[in-house]
Amino acid sequence: MIYQKSSQEITALLYEACLTSLEEAIENINSKDYVLANHKLQKANDILQRLGAGLNYEAGIIADQLDMIYNYMADKLIEANLKKDPIIIKEVIRILEDISQAWNESLKKPAKQITQNRKRAMAYEKNVLIDQ
Incomplete structure (x- = not known):
């Protein structure tokens, strides 16, 4: 069944699996x-x-920001594990949960709308890079 999922759907499943593990860790x-x-x-x-390893850095600044957030959360989990702090x-x-919710909302958008939004974002990024 997983082989039939898109990479976006697999990412959503990974978010859910991570949240489940964290909730179970608190119970433990x-x-x-x-x-x-x-x-x-x-x-x-x-x-x-x-x-983090699956990020597409060609997607723009959001990939870099997600990488930083993933690293922050990973560091916090190491700290929580050492201290056993729920x-x-x-x-x-x-x-x-915020990231997962935003991801799931983006999955609901039609592909055409996503493409148009991406083109606008890329145009913005090109202008920002040129102005500097």
Whole structure:
């Protein structure tokens, strides 16, 4: 079934899997099962690394910004894992939920509208690069 998904749909699935792992890690920390919490946090961190590796840097500045956000969240998860701190995990969940929601909304837009928006953004970026 996964082979029939587009790369955009797979990205949405990765967001969901990451969120699930983070929520389970919080439950594990609260129940003092630190070994399982460690496993779930490592899994979430692996997903973030894969999301970062899959970025298309030709898409513009948004790819660079997503890379920075993914790296920030990965660093926070390492900190949360060391401290076994659910508050830090909740911060990452909030950020990831916002990104996931925006991603899912973009999947609902027709491809023609996305292409037009991308052309406008690229024209803006070209003008910004020329003016500097």
